[in-house]
Each structure stands twice: as C-alpha cells, then as structure tokens.
Amino acid sequence: MSTDVYTDEVVQDLVDAYTAVADEDVSTRNAVVQSIARSLDVTVNSVRGKLVSLGVYIAKAKDAKGAKAPLKADLAAALADKTGIDAKDFIKMTRDSLVTLTDLMSE
Numbered sequence: 001m002s003t004d005v006y007t008d009e010v011v012q013d014l015v016d017a018y019t020a021v022a023d024e025d026v027s028t029r030n031a032v033v034q035s036i037a038r039s040l041d042v043t044v045n046s047v048r049g050k051l052v053s054l055g056v057y058i059a060k061a062k063d064a065k066g067a068k069a070p071l072k073a074d075l076a077a078a079l080a081d082k083t084g085i086d087a088k089d090f091i092k093m094t095r096d097s098l099v100t101l102t103d104l105m106s107e
Contacts, residue, residue: 005040006050014047015056026060069095075102 006014014036021032033051037044051057075098076090082105090098 005042005046010040011050011054014050015054018051019056022056022058029058070099072098075099078102079105 017032017036018029021028033047034044037047040047048057072091072093072095073087075095076087076093079085079090079098079102080087090101093101
C-alpha cells in the first residue's frame with residue numbers, strides 16, 4: 001500500500017461517506033468502512049485507522065454487563081461466612097457454581 005492512497009480529496013470523501021451514516025447502527029457503519037476499503041483497495045483496518053486518526057470513527061459500544069463479576073475468593077468467603085464451612089472447600093467449586101449457590105442462599 002502506498003501512502004498516497006489517502007489524498008486530500010479521498011480523505012474528504014471518506015469523512016463524508018462515514019459521517020453520513022455515523023448515527024446508524026454498527027453494522028451499517030461497518031458496511032460503509034468495508035465498501036470504502038474495497039474501493040480504495042486497502043484493508044478495513046487501514047480505513048478504520050484513518051478514520052480514528054481523523055477523529056471521526058465511532059467505536060462499537062462495549063457490552064454493558066454492569067459490575068465486574070465477583071472473584072471466586074470473594075464468593076467462597078461469603079459462603080463460608082454464611083455456612084461456617086471453610087472457604088477452602090468452596091474454592092474447589094467453579095465460579096458459576098459459587099454464584100448459583102450464593103444466589104440460592106440469598107433467597
């Protein structure tokens with residue numbers, strides 16, 4: 001790839017095409033980036049990188065999963081407090097099992 005792919009005119013067209021769909025969903029924006037990459041005969045990452053450097057790229061939103069999952073050690077300690085059983089015995093369980101057991105004990 002040569003560095004003169006992104007001439008001033010190409011950059012302006014790139015920005016215009018991308019900002020025209022900036023309010024659309026992620027798949028629409030991705031389709032535009034892929035289309036631009038094909039037309040310029042460059043990679044999608046090249047186009048995305050150019051859009052990032054120009055400050056117009058909109059990254060995909062992170063999944064909002066809420067707070068981080070609790071650590072196994074924290075779950076085991078909580079269960080040990082509730083049951084009087086040594087936390088070392090709970091550590092042997094999977095995290096999913098610890099979460100399930102903690103939820104059941106909270107009901």
